Amino acid sequence: MDLGLNETQEILRRIAREFLEAESPNALVRQMEQDEKGYPPELYRKIAEQGWASMILPEEFGGDGASFLDLCVLNEELGRAIAPVPLHDVWLSQYLLLDLASDEQKKQYLPALGSGDTIATIALTEPSARYDAGAVATTAEADGDEYILNGTKLFVSNANIADLLLVVARSRAAVNKEEGISVFAVPANTPGISITPLVTIALDKQCEVVLNNVRVPASALVGPLHGAWSAIERVIDKGKVLICTWSVGGASYVLEMTVYSAKRRVQFGRPIGTFQAISHKCADMAIDVDGMRFVVYHAAWRLSEGLPADQEIAIAKGWTADAYRRVTALGHQVHGGVGFMMDYDIQMYFRRAKMAEVLYGDADLHRELVAQGLGL
Amino acid sequence: MDFQWSAEEAAFQKEVREFCIANLPADWHEQYQDDEEAFDFSRVAAKKLGQKGWLAMAWPKEYGGLGASHWKQALFNYETSYQRFPGVGGIGIGMAGPTMMIYGTEEQKKQWLPDIASGAAYWCQLFTEPGAGSDLASLQTRAVEDGDDYVINGQKIFTSGGHHAVFGWAGFRTDPNAPKHRGISVFVVPMDTPGVTVRPLINMTGVHAQNEIFFDDARLSKDNLVGERNRGWYQMATTLDFERSGVGRYGAATRILEEIVEYAKDTRLNGHTIAQEPRVRNKIANMAIEMEVGKYIGFRIVWMQSKGLIPNREASMSKVWGAEMMQRLANTGMMTMGMYVQLRRGSKHAQMAGRIEGQYKATVVGSIAGGSSEVNRNIIATRGLGLPR
Numbered sequence: 029m030d031l032g033l034n035e036t037q038e039i040l041r042r043i044a045r046e047f048l049e050a051e052s053p054n055a056l057v058r059q060m061e062q063d064e065k066g067y068p069p070e071l072y073r074k075i076a077e078q079g080w081a082s083m084i085l086p087e088e089f090g091g092d093g094a095s096f097l098d099l100c101v102l103n104e105e106l107g108r109a110i111a112p113v114p115l116h117d118v119w120l121s122q123y124l125l126l127d128l129a130s131d132e133q134k135k136q137y138l139p140a141l142g143s144g145d146t147i148a149t150i151a152l153t154e155p156s157a158r159y160d161a162g163a164v165a166t167t168a169e170a171d172g173d174e175y176i177l178n179g180t181k182l183f184v185s186n187a188n189i190a191d192l193l194l195v196v197a198r199s200r201a202a203v204n205k206e207e208g209i210s211v212f213a214v215p216a217n218t219p220g221i222s223i224t225p226l227v228t229i230a231l232d233k234q235c236e237v238v239l240n241n242v243r244v245p246a247s248a249l250v251g252p253l254h255g256a257w258s259a260i261e262r263v264i265d266k267g268k269v270l271i272c273t274w275s276v277g278g279a280s281y282v283l284e285m286t287v288y289s290a291k292r293r294v295q296f297g298r299p300i301g302t303f304q305a306i307s308h309k310c311a312d313m314a315i316d317v318d319g320m321r322f323v324v325y326h327a328a329w330r331l332s333e334g335l336p337a338d339q340e341i342a343i344a345k346g347w348t349a350d351a352y353r354r355v356t357a358l359g360h361q362v363h364g365g366v367g368f369m370m371d372y373d374i375q376m377y378f379r380r381a382k383m384a385e386v387l388y389g390d391a392d393l394h395r396e397l398v399a400q401g402l403g404l
Numbered sequence: 405m406d407f408q409w410s411a412e413e414a415a416f417q418k419e420v421r422e423f424c425i426a427n428l429p430a431d432w433h434e435q436y437q438d439d440e441e442a443f444d445f446s447r448v449a450a451k452k453l454g455q456k457g458w459l460a461m462a463w464p465k466e467y468g469g470l471g472a473s474h475w476k477q478a479l480f481n482y483e484t485s486y487q488r489f490p491g492v493g494g495i496g497i498g499m500a501g502p503t504m505m506i507y508g509t510e511e512q513k514k515q516w517l518p519d520i521a522s523g524a525a526y527w528c529q530l531f532t533e534p535g536a537g538s539d540l541a542s543l544q545t546r547a548v549e550d551g552d553d554y555v556i557n558g559q560k561i562f563t564s565g566g567h568h569a570v571f572g573w574a575g576f577r578t579d580p581n582a583p584k585h586r587g588i589s590v591f592v593v594p595m596d597t598p599g600v601t602v603r604p605l606i607n608m609t610g611v612h613a614q615n616e617i618f619f620d621d622a623r624l625s626k627d628n629l630v631g632e633r634n635r636g637w638y639q640m641a642t643t644l645d646f647e648r649s650g651v652g653r654y655g656a657a658t659r660i661l662e663e664i665v666e667y668a669k670d671t672r673l674n675g676h677t678i679a680q681e682p683r684v685r686n687k688i689a690n691m692a693i694e695m696e697v698g699k700y701i702g703f704r705i706v707w708m709q710s711k712g713l714i715p716n717r718e719a720s721m722s723k724v725w726g727a728e729m730m731q732r733l734a735n736t737g738m739m740t741m742g743m744y745v746q747l748r749r750g751s752k753h754a755q756m757a758g759r760i761e762g763q764y765k766a767t768v769v770g771s772i773a774g775g776s777s778e779v780n781r782n783i784i785a786t787r788g789l790g791l792p793r
Contacts, residue, residue: 029406029407029408029409029413029475029703029706029707030405030406030707031405031407031700031703031704031707032405032707032711033405034405037405097405283789287789287790287791290791291790291791291792298792299792301785301791301792302791302792302793304778304781304782307781307782307785307786307789307791308778308781308782308785310784310785310789310791311724311780311781311782311784311785311788311789312781314717314721314784314785314788314789315701315721315724315725315784318701318704318718318721319697319698319700319701319725320697322697322700322701322703322704323693323696323697323700325405326407326696326700329405329406329407330407340696343692343693343696346689346690346693347693347694347696347697392686395685395686395689395690395693396685396686396689397689398689398690398692398693399685399686399688399689402665402688402689402692403665403669404665404668404669404679404684404685404688404689
């Protein structure tokens with residue numbers, strides 16, 4: 029058993045941290061919370077130059093063929109810096125296309141996604157706010173050599189800046205809800221699409237996407253008609269683990285900020301970190317951070333190696349969802365009054381921890397999955 | 405990164421599993437005996453482990469061990485705990501022996517090590533005093549030089565197994581004028597020494613497991629002082645290279661959780677199985693998740709040691725997590741049973757042989773003994789996070 033990163037991963041982590049400290053400071057993150065687009069194109073261009081938008085693509089599409097585990101290592105640093113860039117959505121779109129798309133479609137979309145020239149996001153969830161196939165009510169109706177899409181998608185990340193939407197729709201009614209699901213590659217400016225950013229606790233750009241008689245050519249279908257659901261499930265799994273590694277990075281940084289604060293804040297004639305009520309909270313945060321790390325990377329490693337990972341993924345999300353929240357709550361307690369202020373950084377992490385908690389299903393949902401995995 | 409066991413490690417774990425099953429009664433897991441009741445059997449078990457060289461497997465071969473790697477030791481501890489195989493570890497194996505190996509004379513090693521490694525001699529620990537618990541270095545029991553002997557006066561408390569032990573591994577104050585850490589020496593105490601009185605303590609599980617030990621002018625030969633006089637406290641730190649991941653706790657916990665799951669699936673109450681109740685599913689699943697979290701907090705220590713790194717705050721984390729997790733596990737088991745939680749082993753209608761009721765009481769001490777949660781959180785905070793004292 030080897031719980032460490034390899035040399036390449038260590039280098040990637042170090043480079044990513046240095047780059048993000050320099051190019052994505054918290055001041056920029058704050059700015060982007062108020063920004064209409066929510067991301068700085070200039071930073072995204074530099075990130076693409078680093079190869080981060082293309083790293084998991086095969087070489088023929090301009091990538092490095094990096095593993096999912098490598099991506100997770102990078103993503104932890106992105107979570108530490110809470111960098112305001114749409115990499116999560118671009119990566120998952122790439123994985124979905126790699127899984128389902130024809131060679132022609134891959135050639136059409138992947139290089140531009142890898143170079144940072146285009147941005148894509150998957151439009152999956154709907155007002156029912158669930159991740160199972162039964163929740164997909166958006167319809168795709170065949171009409172000659174076109175499909176007509178109708179429905180509402182909700183909580184679609186970065187739809188407002190996306191050039192391409194990968195829309196998950198029900199193309200056929202079925203008793204087994206996992207049948208009859210198809211994916212369509214739809215340019216975001218297609219007539220009939222209206223995108224409205226929601227105002228969220230994390231001030232990220234999750235959007236409502238209304239599809240009103242949106243006509244797409246037959247060539248927009250990605251993968252088998254009626255048969256896309258298992259690929260969607262695989263992408264959801266990756267999404268869960270990515271959000272978990274992102275959480276590990278954020279929680280680690282919150283711990284560092286909190287210890288820093290406890291050492292410097294003086295009350296009753298001494299740094300408050302000398303009081304056990306404070307230092308013990310920090311110890312509990314440290315246990316939570318380390319606790320998250322290994323169950324998350326266990327799931328990441330298994331996914332990356334192509335091993336069955338359902339239970340490990342459920343454990344990772346079932347733990348991390350609550351743990352990241354706990355760490356930020358304890359961190360706030362230690363920060364005291366100043367932490368409640370907008371100009372302190374910890375509140376940015378507190379708000380994002382809630383987003384990470386509920387995306388892809390919260391801890392209760394995943395505990396139920398674990399219970400099923402135990403045979404209960 | 406690799407979360408799987410190597411073929412060699414997996415084979416060893418299988419070997420341990422088969423040995424345990426072959427040497428335990430068939431109905432071992434259906435009964436619930438605590439460590440004290442199973443004591444005699446545990447000594448038989450220890451000697452069998454001794455014969456295989458497994459009891460002291462971490463020790464160098466020259467002292468009766470196998471020089472086993474950290475991973476092997478951890479796997480052994482995990483599997484024997486999962487199988488509830490008694491007789492593993494102990495003060496002789498984990499503390500007295502290792503300190504003696506480094507600091508003892510050849511005569512001392514010849515005299516005491518072989519019987520520890522074979523399982524023939526059971527040891528207890530004589531450190532804690534009524535006034536020296538978490539502040540262990542403040543211990544006061546005096547060892548005064550007198551000719552070829554030291555004369556011991558004072559009292560120890562909470563001595564587990566003191567009534568069974570042949571030898572005690574003791575910390576006594578040999579210099580009352582030095583700063584507290586610098587006036588302690590370690591001694592081997594034959595428990596039948598005149599002047600040594602063992603008085604039973606009954607703990608809240610109803611069992612005589614711990615004792616008070618009184619020293620009234622008890623005489624020890626100077627040959628029983630191990631290592632350097634007044635350096636006893638610092639010598640103890642060198643035993644830290646041995647197994648301290650706490651993974652054994654997860655072996656035991658995994659078994660209990662499996663039994664809780666079986667119980668929930670098999671037991672019907674009010675028209676459905678207990679396993680169908682949403683809050684039960686949620687709590688049991690959370691326990692399973694906590695156990696995975698804790699398992700790697702433990703194995704992370706083994707991984708560090710295998711890389712030659714010295715775990716410090718990581719060991720404290722494992723102790724805090726492990727002890728408190730066992731309490732939460734007992735709570736989870738209790739919650740699964742509703743009103744039946746109250747029924748002790750032996751009672752009509754008692755569930756799971758009363759194991760959960762017993763665990764619920766027994767685990768109270770886990771976050772207190774062997775380094776309290778408060779002390780360990782202090783270590784995490786100060787040595788681990790660099791917070792000021």
